[in-house]
Amino acid sequence: xxxxxxxxxxxxxxxxxxxxxxxxxxxxxxxxxxxxxxxxxxxxxxxxxxxxxxxxxxxxxxxxxxxxxxxxxxxxxxxxxxxxxxxxxxxxxxxxxxxxxxxxxxxxxxxxxxxxxxxxxxxxxxxxxxxxxxxxxxxxxxxxxxxxxxxxxxxxxxxxxxxxxxxxxxxxxxxxxxxxxxxxxxxxxxxxxxxxxxxxxxxxxxxxxxxxxxxxxxxxxxxxxxxxxxxxxxxxxxxxxxxxxxxxxxxxxxxxxxxxxxxxxxxxxxxxxxxxxxxxxxxxxxxxxxxxxxxxxxxxxxxxxxxxxxxxxxxxxxxxxxxxxxxxxxxxxxxxxxxxxxxxxxxxxxxxxxxxxxxxxxxxxxxxxxxxxxxxxxxxxxxxxxxxxxxxxxxxxxxxxxxxxxxxxxxxxxxxxxxxxxxxxxxxxxxxxxxxxxxxxxxxxxxxxxxxxxxxxxxxxxxxxxxxxxxxxxxxxxxxxxxxxxx
Amino acid sequence: xxxxxxxxxxxxxxxxxxxxxxxxxxxxxxxxxxxxxxxxxxxxxxxxxxxxxxxxxxxxxxxxxxxxxxxxxxxxxxxxxxxxxxxxxxxxxxxxxxxxxxxxxxxxxxxxxxxxxxxxxxxxxxxxxxxxxxxxxxxxxxxxxxxxxxxxxxxxxxxxxxxxxxxxxxxxxxxxxxxxxxxxxxxxxxxxxxxxxxxxxxxxxxxxxxxxxxxxxxxxxxxxxxxxxxxxxxxxxxxxxxxxxxxxxxxxxxxxxxxxxxxxxxxxxxxxxxxxxxxxxxxxxxxxxxxxxxxxxxxxxxxxxxxxxxxxxxxxxxxxxxxxxxxxxxxxxxxxxxxxxxxxxxxxxxxxxxxxxxxxxxxxxxxxxxxxxxxxxxxxxxxxxxxxxxxxxxxxxxxxxxxxxxxxxxxxxxxxxxxxxxxxxxxxxxxxxxxxxxxxxxxxxxxxxx
Numbered sequence: 001x002x003x004x005x006x007x008x009x010x011x012x013x014x015x016x017x018x019x020x021x022x023x024x025x026x027x028x029x030x031x032x033x034x035x036x037x038x039x040x041x042x043x044x045x046x047x048x049x050x051x052x053x054x055x056x057x058x059x060x061x062x063x064x065x066x067x068x069x070x071x072x073x074x075x076x077x078x079x080x081x082x083x084x085x086x087x088x089x090x091x092x093x094x095x096x097x098x099x100x101x102x103x104x105x106x107x108x109x110x111x112x113x114x115x116x117x118x119x120x121x122x123x124x125x126x127x128x129x130x131x132x133x134x135x136x137x138x139x140x141x142x143x144x145x146x147x148x149x150x151x152x153x154x155x156x157x158x159x160x161x162x163x164x165x166x167x168x169x170x171x172x173x174x175x176x177x178x179x180x181x182x183x184x185x186x187x188x189x190x191x192x193x194x195x196x197x198x199x200x201x202x203x204x205x206x207x208x209x210x211x212x213x214x215x216x217x218x219x220x221x222x223x224x225x226x227x228x229x230x231x232x233x234x235x236x237x238x239x240x241x242x243x244x245x246x247x248x249x250x251x252x253x254x255x256x257x258x259x260x261x262x263x264x265x266x267x268x269x270x271x272x273x274x275x276x277x278x279x280x281x282x283x284x285x286x287x288x289x290x291x292x293x294x295x296x297x298x299x300x301x302x303x304x305x306x307x308x309x310x311x312x313x314x315x316x317x318x319x320x321x322x323x324x325x326x327x328x329x330x331x332x333x334x335x336x337x338x339x340x341x342x343x344x345x346x347x348x349x350x351x352x353x354x355x356x357x358x359x360x361x362x363x364x365x366x367x368x369x370x371x372x373x374x375x376x377x378x379x380x381x382x383x384x385x386x387x388x389x390x391x392x393x394x395x396x397x398x399x400x401x402x403x404x405x406x407x408x409x410x411x412x413x414x415x416x417x418x419x420x421x422x423x424x425x426x427x428x429x430x431x432x433x434x435x436x437x438x439x440x441x442x443x444x445x446x447x448x449x450x451x452x453x454x455x456x457x458x459x460x461x462x463x464x465x466x467x468x469x470x471x472x473x474x475x476x477x478x479x480x481x482x483x484x485x486x487x
Numbered sequence: 488x489x490x491x492x493x494x495x496x497x498x499x500x501x502x503x504x505x506x507x508x509x510x511x512x513x514x515x516x517x518x519x520x521x522x523x524x525x526x527x528x529x530x531x532x533x534x535x536x537x538x539x540x541x542x543x544x545x546x547x548x549x550x551x552x553x554x555x556x557x558x559x560x561x562x563x564x565x566x567x568x569x570x571x572x573x574x575x576x577x578x579x580x581x582x583x584x585x586x587x588x589x590x591x592x593x594x595x596x597x598x599x600x601x602x603x604x605x606x607x608x609x610x611x612x613x614x615x616x617x618x619x620x621x622x623x624x625x626x627x628x629x630x631x632x633x634x635x636x637x638x639x640x641x642x643x644x645x646x647x648x649x650x651x652x653x654x655x656x657x658x659x660x661x662x663x664x665x666x667x668x669x670x671x672x673x674x675x676x677x678x679x680x681x682x683x684x685x686x687x688x689x690x691x692x693x694x695x696x697x698x699x700x701x702x703x704x705x706x707x708x709x710x711x712x713x714x715x716x717x718x719x720x721x722x723x724x725x726x727x728x729x730x731x732x733x734x735x736x737x738x739x740x741x742x743x744x745x746x747x748x749x750x751x752x753x754x755x756x757x758x759x760x761x762x763x764x765x766x767x768x769x770x771x772x773x774x775x776x777x778x779x780x781x782x783x784x785x786x787x788x789x790x791x792x793x794x795x796x797x798x799x800x801x802x803x804x805x806x807x808x809x810x811x812x813x814x815x816x817x818x819x820x821x822x823x824x825x826x827x828x829x830x831x832x833x834x835x836x837x838x839x840x841x842x843x844x845x846x847x848x849x850x851x852x853x854x855x856x857x858x859x860x861x862x863x864x865x866x867x868x869x870x871x872x873x874x875x876x877x878x879x880x881x882x883x884x885x886x887x888x889x890x891x892x893x894x895x896x897x898x899x900x901x902x903x904x905x906x907x908x909x910x911x912x913x914x915x916x917x918x919x920x921x922x923x924x925x926x927x928x929x930x931x932x933x934x935x936x937x
Contacts, residue, residue, distance in 0.1 A: 002793045003592075006600050006831045016832040017567050019840050023921040024851035029843075030869050033707050035737050039607040040835040045569060048832045052597070052824075056578035059593035063577030076489055077581050080533045085759075086571075088551035089544030095561050095761025096898055097549070098886060104546030105760050118526055130619035130762070133804070133814045144663060160809075170804035170814035174630075176663025179809040217515045248513055253520040268489075272821030273594040274584035274616070274781065276763035292659070320659035324560060324622040324652040324750065325761025337540060341488070343530030348522075352509040353490050359512060360500045376512060403590055408583075414805070431491040432500060458789075463589040465788040473786035473798040477775070479613055481603035 002465075003054050007481045010041035016048055058464045059273070060408050066434050068361075070380045070411035070423025071165065071213060073243045073265030080341070081269060081334035090333055095325035099299075099311045105329065106310035109296040112336050113280075116261060119347065120242075121252030122282030124315075126291040127327040132240060133167045134322060135260025135279030136207075139236045140175035141319045142258055142283060142290045143205045146234065149290075149317060155204035155233070161190050163214060163415045168207045168238060177204060184417055188216040188373040190224050199231040208256070209238035211378035213415040213423070215358060217244070225255035234258065234287075242266045243427070244355055244378035247348025251282075258283045267335035278331035289316040294326060353428035354379040357435060361426050364439040368446035372418055380425035382418045393449045393456055395420035400467065401448065403460035405441035550758060550895060554923050556852075558873050558914025559703070559898035560621070560650050561761055562753045564731065564841075565918050570755040570828045580821055584781070588796045589788075594820065595795035598783040601827040608733050608830070608838075609747040610740020611769035616781035617818040618766025621727060621750030625653040625697060626660035627768060627813060628725040628746045631777050632695035633664060634812045635723060640694035644685055647672040648702035649727060651903050657697075668692075678904045679704065682713045693722035695746075700726040700739065704912060705849075705873025706866060707736055714743045723774075730754055730767065730826075732871045734842025746770045755829030756822055765822040776802060779813030841917050845872035849915035852924045856913070859928060861935045865910060873914045875900065875907075879935045882911045888934040894927055 043051075060067070067074035085091070093102050113125045129135035140158065147155045158177040160168045162184055169179045180198055185191040190208070206228045211217045218224060225235050237251045237259035243266045245251065251259050263269050264277035271277070283291060294312035302308035312326070342350065355378050362371065362381040370384040385395025399409030399422070411423040426435060448455050460466060492500075497509075506512060513521060531539070555563035574580060578593060585591030585598075602614040618624040629643050643661070645654050654672055661667050671685055682698045689696060696717045701707045710726065717724040725746035726739045731753040739747045751765030752758070770778055776799065784798030804811040833841060849872040857864040861879035878885055882899035889896040897914065900907035915924070 003596060005596070005603070006827075007603065010834075014834070015836055016834055017569075017837050019837065019844060019917060020920075022844065022847055024847050024924070026847050027850045029735060029846065030707075032709060033736050033869060035733065035735055036741065038734065038835050038839060040604065040833070040838055041831055042834045042836070043831055045832065048569060048828060049573065051831070052573045052828055053576070055593040055596055056573075056576045057593065058591075058596070059578045059582045060587070060590035061578045062581035067583065069583055072583055074583060077577075078489060080537060082575065082580075084537065084540045084544075086757075087541060087544035089547040089549050091757040091759050092551040092563070093547050093549040093760045094555060094557050094563065094758050094895060096557055096559055097895060098883070098890065101548040101553075101890060101895075102760065104543035107546070108540075108543050115527060121523070130623065131815075131817055133816045134619065134623075137814055141659065141662065166803075166805035166808045166811075167814045167816055169809035170807070170811045173809045173811075174660075174663060174814055176665065219515060222517055247525055248522065249516045249520050250523050253523065254517070270580045270821075271583045271817075272580050272819075273582045273591075273597075273824065274820030275817035276619075276819045276822055277817055278763075319662070321652060321655035322623070322659050323656055323762075324620050324650070324764070328762040329760035330757070330763055333540070337536060340528070340536045340539065341530055341533065344525050344527040346488075346530040347525070347527070349490055352512070353492060355512045356492075356497070356500055356504075356509060359504045359506075363504045376515065399587070400589065403587070408590065409587055428490050432496045460589050464592050465589055465792055465794040466790055468588045468788050468794045468796045469786045470796050470798070473784035473796045474801075476784075476786070477798070478785040479599070479602055479775075479782055479798070480606045481600070 005481050006041045006043060006051060009043055009047055009051060012042055014042040014044055016043050016045050065406055066430060066438055067408040068410050068424045068426050069408065070425045071240055073425060073427055075268055075427040076429040077268055077270040078338060081337050084337045085330045085333040103310055106296050108336050109332060110310050112332055113296060115339050116280055116282060119246060120259060120282050121250030123285040124288035124291055125280055125282045126295055127280045127332055128292045128322055129260065129279035129281055130323050130328055131275065131277040132260055132262040132279040133171060135281045136167055136171035137174055138281050138292055138322055139258045139260055140171050140177065142287055143234050143236065144175055145290045145317065145319050146287055147204055154202055157203050159198060159203060159206040163212045163417055164207060164209055165213065165238065165240065187219065188214045189218045189220055192220055192223065195224065195227055199227055201232060203231050203233040205234040205236055207236045207238060209241060211241045211244050214373050214382050215377040215380035216373060217378050221254055240265065241379060244351050246351040248351050252284060258287055263331055263335040268338040269331045269334040276328050276331055278328040290319055291315045292320060292322045293318045350428050357426040357428060357430055361424060361435050361439060365442055368443050380423060382415065383422045384418060385412060385420040385422040390449055390453060393453055395422050397456035397459065398422065398445055401445050401456045401459035402441060404462050407438055407441060548890065553893060553895040554919060555895045556897050556913050556927060557895045559912055560750065561758055562914060562916055563758060563918055564753050564916050566755045566757065567832055569832055570825050573828050574821060574825055579824060584817055585797060588794060592794060595783050597824050597827055599785065599795050601823045602783060604827060604830045605767055605769050608730060609769045610738030611747055612772040613775050614769040615778050616783060617823045618768050618780055619819060620764045620766045621748060622653045622656035624748035624766030624768045625727055626657045627779050628748050629657055629661060629695055630812060631746065631774060632723045634777050635774060636694050640692050641666045642668045642670060642692045642694060644671040644688055644693055644696045645669060646682055646685055646698040647676045647678045647680055648704060649697055649699045650703045653727060682708050682710055686713060686716045689716055689720045689722060691720060693720055696722060696724045698726055700728055701732050701871040704866065704875055705870040707869045707871055710742050731842055731845060734838035735846055751826045754826035756825050763819055763822055765819045765826055780815050781818050844917040845915060848919055849874060852913065852915050855924065855928050856931065859932055862931060872916065873912055876911045876913055878909050878911055881909060885934050889930055892930050894930060
């Protein structure tokens with residue numbers, strides 16, 4: 001039985017929230033500007049609470065179970081993060097308050113900038129970007145600004161490996177570059193020969209995800225970066241997979257020039273059903289002046305008695321502003337909390353156990369699934385979701401059947417270079433028992449695929465709804481609580 | 488803590504994969520750079536961390552203690568208890584983007600309801616699942632217009648009375664668009680010019696006209712002539728709205744605009760130093776395929792039951808890659824949920840009343856501040872809940888005094904224009920009582936005489 005919409009639950013005249021009475025004399029509102037109809041639903045408080053509680057029960061979530069979505073780093077979201085982000089001193093602070101009244105916020109942001117610099121080796125970090133995709137876009141704009149500042153206007157090309165997330169080429173285009181795709185080699189690395197072939201004075205940079213979306217650390221990483229640098233280009237690091245590298249290696253040490261972080265992946269802030277995330281950007285010394293404004297800095301040095309005064313500043317050659325105010329502050333508080341709790345050793349353990357979990361699961365699953373790149377993986381790995389002897393079973397069928405075993409499916413159909421990809425990222429917060437149960441389900445599904453393929457084709461069987469008609473959704477296009485009227 | 492492995496389990500797992508140590512997993516990392524010695528603090532217990540962070544929160548002097556007359560794009564409205572109580576459900580906040588609809592109907596239906604509420608509120612036909620904030624939504628409106636005209640119209644006409652952060656963000660977003668022209672808000676323009684003053688600049692190369700409604704200064708203009716002129720020239724017109732004001736003022740859809748953007752923060756989202764908030768984005772139906780961001784559509788499952796999915800995904804970056812019009816992946820899901828719960832709870836009558844409370848209290852404040860010696864109200868046309876006060880002293884000086892007396896004063900307009908020295912933009916919400924407005928007036932007199 002499906003849940004009615006709030007509009008269907010509405011009853012004319014019902015009121016859900018009481019506001020205070022007018023305590024000031026009223027003045028007239030100009031009639032020519034007055035709104036006519038306001039079609040909002042009318043519900044009581046309990047109607048609203050029950051409706052959204054019932055909706056919540058239709059969701060899978062990390063709190064409910066294992067969520068091995070590749071490249072999404074669905075680790076446990078610590079509850080203390082939710083407490084700190086809601087401390088009234090933070091949550092009631094206005095973004096335009098005089099800076100002396102928000103020194104707590106500014107210190108937190110300054111310290112987080114410093115910590116992110118230390119973890120990755122970059123010279124400067126901006127906390128501005130609202131999400132990973134926006135961080136990427138900012139990175140591309142910084143690369144553009146760097147070349148233009150050097151009056152090197154011919155560099156119009158950004159190289160993107162074929163294993164890259166779709167956001168890489170999209171961000172690149174938005175920044176006004178042309179994309180040239182670079183193939184991968186047989187071991188899942190960037191194809192060096194192909195890279196050399198396209199590297200010339202028109203190349204602005206390379207967007208590199210390392211570990212890449214196959215979960216593999218590129219075996220030629222230093223050589224790749226060197227090739228780009230020699231050609232006069234810059235290397236952008238996609239930080240989506242940073243969860244494999246904390247305390248293991250600093251991207252800037254390898255020569256990466258600019259990288260975004262995903263605080264909602266690596267640093268445990270919740271995904272929120274699709275945001276808000278946060279995508280800070282780190283850069284080398286040469287690029288620090290181009291970061292988006294504002295950055296947080298010490299604007300008056302302190303001494304033994306007076307603490308320093310923190311404030312905002314605009315970098316000298318800043319690409320400008322990329323959103324209102326100062327970044328997704330509430331998310332920054334959560335990431336700050338997480339780093340404070342884990343500390344130096346805890347962060348390294350995060351990556352060690354994320355990688356251990358992925359290798360353990362990979363080892364168990366390759367018994368019955370094709371593993372196209374069979375070498376030690378980092379925090380994730382990619383299987384083929386198809387068998388030669390039963391070609392009509394697809395990755396999607398396996399994904400849907402997993403729901404019947406009460407697991408969230410892996411990422412499927414990405415990366416594009418693996419047929420029927422199943423991309424699995426367990427994260428460090430899952431126990432051996434959970435991984436064993438998941439492996440057991442996956443192996444059982446591999447058997448079912450052979451013995452009872454119908455079971456997979458019709459899956460899921462035990463979810464609130466079964467497979468949904470996506471073609472109908474796009475064709476009929478009902479995207480509001482009434483059909484879109486044809487003119 | 489957050490890593491559950493026991494020593495024994497680690498050993499068994501390593502054995503299973505044929506490794507002897509965790510270090511062996513990282514042999515591929517260039518040895519020279521492996522295991523950097525990070526200068527980071529040692530980890531602490533939850534109790535200790537909370538204590539440290541509480542100290543930071545306490546180091547602020549925020550609107551939990553101050554009476555807030557500051558707005559300028561972020562507003563201190565009351566958030567009903569129901570909103571956060573529901574947002575704290577792990578089923579919502581620990582879920583991912585709803586790529587697997589069979590186990591994400593909660594998130595999907597909530598977004599569908601969000602789209603419906605925002606479409607109704609703005610008077611538009613369709614709405615996406617949200618952008619990062621008002622500024623990025625405004626920038627995406629420009630990009631939508633650019634693609635609507637297939638890059639053939641390249642002028643973007645911005646009213647100088649649009650929020651300065653929105654205009655700055657648009658400039659950054661469009662910097663890679665060759666040949667584009669951003670006009671209307673040049674530094675020599677009067678920041679207080681009216682929407683009508685944009686009309687002479689509209690021509691056949693104009694892709695989009697953007698105004699704010701109510702504008703950055705709180706003023707409400709009748710936009711119908713501007714809309715008419717923009718359409719006569721074949722261009723699109725977008726307005727940036729304050730959603731609370733739409734409880735009272737004419738919906739942009741009624742005036743015939745093409746795109747409505749705005750920041751959803753006033754809809755039950757905490758100030759939180761300016762983020763995360765919510766970017767509203769609604770359009771006419773004809774533009775839907777040019778709109779970026781997630782969109783949820785209604786459909787049916789194999790048994791004929793109603794359900795929801797992400798739809799029109801063929802526009803998006805993970806499919807179209809370099810051919811997509813935007814790189815946006817996620818939305819502000821949880822913030823959109825907050826707005827959905829807020830609007831469901833307030834409903835038809837509640838939103839109208841909160842809008843009227845803001846309007847009436849702001850007008851009471853303006854009337855009384857205008858009577859004070861040395862102060863005058865510079866907003867001489869209808870306004871919603873913000874207005875300009877010319878003060879006898881510099882605003883930073885006034886605000887320092889006010890903070891010491893428990894008030895967060897208005898926005899210093901000298902920040903955006905030297906012609907607005909000693910001008911304060913004052914915002915009033917339903918949270919401020921008549922008594923506090925009277926006291927605020929008293930303090931203004933005190934600081935003027937000091």
